Amino acid sequence: MAEPILSIDRLSIHVRAGGGVRLKIVDDISFDILPGQFFALIGESGSGKSMIARAIMRLMPDEVLDLRGEIRFGGHDLAHAGEELLRPLRGSEISMIFQEPMSSLDPLMTIERQLSEAVEAHGKRKGAAMRAHIIDLLTRVRFRNPEQIMRSYPHELSGGMRQRVMIASALINEPKLLIADEPTTALDVTIQAQVLDIIASLARDYGLAVLFISHDLSLVYENADEIAVLYGGMLMERGPARAIIEAPAHPYTSALLACVPRRRTGARQEGIEGAVPSVSDWPPGCRFAARCAWRQPQCTQHEIAFLDLPDRRVRCVAPLRESAPA
Amino acid sequence: MVRAIAWRVAGVVPVLFLVTLVLFLLLRLAPGDAADLLVPDDASEAEILRIRERWGLDRPLLEQYFSFLLNLLKLDLGRSYRYGADVFELIASRVPATIELATLALLAASLIAIPLGILAALRKGTAVDGAVSVFAIAGVSTPTFWLGILLVLLFSAELHLLPSGGRLPYGVQLPERTGLHLVDAMLAGRFDLLGLIASQLILPVMTLAFSMVGIISRITRGAIIDVAQEEFITTSVAKGLTRGAIIRHHLLPNATVPITTILGLELGVLISGSIIVEVVFSWPGLGTLLYQSISVRDIPLVTGIVVTYTTLFILINVVIDVIYFIIDPRIRASQGA
Numbered sequence: 001m002a003e004p005i006l007s008i009d010r011l012s013i014h015v016r017a018g019g020g021v022r023l024k025i026v027d028d029i030s031f032d033i034l035p036g037q038f039f040a041l042i043g044e045s046g047s048g049k050s051m052i053a054r055a056i057m058r059l060m061p062d063e064v065l066d067l068r069g070e071i072r073f074g075g076h077d078l079a080h081a082g083e084e085l086l087r088p089l090r091g092s093e094i095s096m097i098f099q100e101p102m103s104s105l106d107p108l109m110t111i112e113r114q115l116s117e118a119v120e121a122h123g124k125r126k127g128a129a130m131r132a133h134i135i136d137l138l139t140r141v142r143f144r145n146p147e148q149i150m151r152s153y154p155h156e157l158s159g160g161m162r163q164r165v166m167i168a169s170a171l172i173n174e175p176k177l178l179i180a181d182e183p184t185t186a187l188d189v190t191i192q193a194q195v196l197d198i199i200a201s202l203a204r205d206y207g208l209a210v211l212f213i214s215h216d217l218s219l220v221y222e223n224a225d226e227i228a229v230l231y232g233g234m235l236m237e238r239g240p241a242r243a244i245i246e247a248p249a250h251p252y253t254s255a256l257l258a259c260v261p262r263r264r265t266g267a268r269q270e271g272i273e274g275a276v277p278s279v280s281d282w283p284p285g286c287r288f289a290a291r292c293a294w295r296q297p298q299c300t301q302h303e304i305a306f307l308d309l310p311d312r313r314v315r316c317v318a319p320l321r322e323s324a325p326a
Numbered sequence: 327m328v329r330a331i332a333w334r335v336a337g338v339v340p341v342l343f344l345v346t347l348v349l350f351l352l353l354r355l356a357p358g359d360a361a362d363l364l365v366p367d368d369a370s371e372a373e374i375l376r377i378r379e380r381w382g383l384d385r386p387l388l389e390q391y392f393s394f395l396l397n398l399l400k401l402d403l404g405r406s407y408r409y410g411a412d413v414f415e416l417i418a419s420r421v422p423a424t425i426e427l428a429t430l431a432l433l434a435a436s437l438i439a440i441p442l443g444i445l446a447a448l449r450k451g452t453a454v455d456g457a458v459s460v461f462a463i464a465g466v467s468t469p470t471f472w473l474g475i476l477l478v479l480l481f482s483a484e485l486h487l488l489p490s491g492g493r494l495p496y497g498v499q500l501p502e503r504t505g506l507h508l509v510d511a512m513l514a515g516r517f518d519l520l521g522l523i524a525s526q527l528i529l530p531v532m533t534l535a536f537s538m539v540g541i542i543s544r545i546t547r548g549a550i551i552d553v554a555q556e557e558f559i560t561t562s563v564a565k566g567l568t569r570g571a572i573i574r575h576h577l578l579p580n581a582t583v584p585i586t587t588i589l590g591l592e593l594g595v596l597i598s599g600s601i602i603v604e605v606v607f608s609w610p611g612l613g614t615l616l617y618q619s620i621s622v623r624d625i626p627l628v629t630g631i632v633v634t635y636t637t638l639f640i641l642i643n644v645v646i647d648v649i650y651f652i653i654d655p656r657i658r659a660s661q662g663a
């Protein structure tokens with residue numbers, strides 16, 4: 001098996017919340033991403049997806065107090081690396097695109113300048129070669145008139161177009177890992193599919209590993225190789241995408257799958273019963289227990305450890321899969 | 327662009343109309359008779375009547391107002407009761423002194439406050455930030471006239487370092503062309519006078535600047551902190567740009583929009599502050615003229631000066647709109663380049 005390109009090992013993140021309270025919002029997360037793999041990190045709002053994504057590039061808000069554990073990439077531990085190590089990696093080895101294409105581009109700068117700035121930061125190309133490269137990338141993200149796009153300001157483009165510009169910007173230095181934090185959530189449904197398809201096919205062309213973050217499992221049906229399901233800052237289930245989608249082992253994964261909107265039949269999205277408890281008051285034991293249809297007395301008595309099944313890991317005392325030990 | 331500017335300039339008309347109307351009514355309806363000021367104390371009734379007739383004070387108020395408006399269109403603001411001179415010319419001779427003082431004060435305030443604000447924002451929460459905010463609060467809460475008097479007492483009366491007022495020391499001759507002394511001295515090749523002129527300027531300029539430093543530095547700090555939280559700043563960190571490049575290319579340009587806005591809003595402070603500073607430092611500008619003309623109820627002169635201040639205020643706002651237009655492509659788009 002290939003060496004992982006990114007290896008997150010027992011990552012915990014603490015933030016400073018109101019009133020000087022210290023909160024653990026990401027709790028002991030581990031996963032590996034292999035070169036060229038499409039890795040989907042799934043969870044409801046507030047589960048800590050963006051925190052993990054930002055921790056990898058060390059773009060966390062000031063409220064983050066500390067990172068525990070390791071984020072191994074290219075022989076370095078990014079969780080504890082200094083700026084002088086991180087800066088050359090950012091945008092060159094690891095790139096990121098964000099949820100809000102409306103605000104992730106500088107409103108005062110033309111697209112061309114924003115793209116060339118990304119190239120120049122790593123000094124890989126200059127002048128005419130750089131321009132040609134920018135045009136090539138804009139074509140790859142399916143702009144028919146790249147030169148006109150280059151002259152545009154962000155406000156002249158639609159949300160989908162801006163997100164495609166962001167993708168071009170992220171891939172411009174041929175990184176090894178792309179982190180996409182809900183890149184389609186803010187877009188119209190019709191455009192979501194296009195943007196998703198662009199990311200997936202460019203990732204294949206470039207042999208790029210993708211950490212794709214979403215709250216919507218249906219978005220990753222087609223492209224994901226691996227899935228990790230996050231709930232309340234903890235991993236609940238992790239394994240090959242196909243296996244998890246076909247037979248979820250964790251009741252939470254199953255609930256997420258059940259509320260995926262059935263696009264073709266137009267059935268209503270149900271949503272999971274109950275709300276995510278606030279981070280400050282996790283009950284002992286399984287964090288999902290309060291909302292779980294299969295809850296048993298032992299779920300809330302002690303910490304639930306990972307259970308290793310043949311094809312995956314699941315944090316549940318009574319996994320739903322038949323093959324699992326009862 | 328040109329259309330947008332023309333539109334703004336045209337906006338002067340209704341504003342001036344309102345301002346003059348209010349002013350006209352206030353000055354005429356205030357107790358006391360302007361004619362009293364125009365005649366000697368021992369004047370007879372007949373004499374007073376003649377005077378009233380001569381200055382048109384006997385006609386109905388509305389008629390007076392309309393003839394005033396008609397004359398305004400011809401830039402004829404009438405004659406000063408007090409000086410007998412043409413109001414327009416009186417004002418024109420004083421405007422450069424005010425512009426010189428106000429421009430230099432705004433410049434000085436910006437040069438001090440904007441870097442301080444940037445520094446405070448970049449060092450948010452540190453001792454540097456605290457020191458800047460103490461300085462800013464001092465600037466906002468110090469009364470301008472009090473500071474002016476204090477500086478005069480200290481630097482002129484006590485230390486004899488700087489003159490206490492006026493634009494030029496007695497007896498010094500300077501050929502006037504623009505009316506801006508620093509410019510005139512350079513045009514005339516009298517570089518020897520520059521130091522002298524500057525020493526006259528320092529105290530009033532600093533006093534006026536200090537009244538603006540507080541707000542400008544706070545707004546700059548706030549603007550920078552706001553922009554720093556924008557997602558595109560995170561994007562630029564994620565691109566691998568250096569901190570310096572992010573500050574120069576993204577943070578500062580995006581903060582100029584709110585900073586320009588506050589500079590525009592500070593014009594009100596600048597104008598009212600300049601009147602006080604001019605009076606304290608016997609600066610022969612519009613402000614002192616206004617002060618003197620109000621105290622003798624010189625109605626045409628007061629009206630003319632207020633009209634001038636209003637026009638200046640609006641024109642400077644037009645300049646600010648042009649600046650927006652240059653820095654922000656979104657505004658360019660909405661106003662049709």
Ligand SMILES: Nc1ncnc2c1ncn2[C@@H]1O[C@H](COP(=O)(O)OP(=O)(O)OP(=O)(O)O)[C@@H](O)[C@H]1O
Nearest residue numbers: 015016025044045046047048049050051061063279
């Ligand atoms: N700046 C912050 N200070 C303190 N707590 C924060 C901060 N940002 C996020 N959190 C908390 O961290 C937790 C995880 O937030 P995160 O943004 O990673 O969630 P997410 O899974 O990305 O959700 P979403 O789908 O809404 O983007 C949340 O409970 C949130 O309240």
Ligand SMILES: [Mg+2]
Nearest residue numbers: 049050051181
């Ligand atoms: Mg998020």
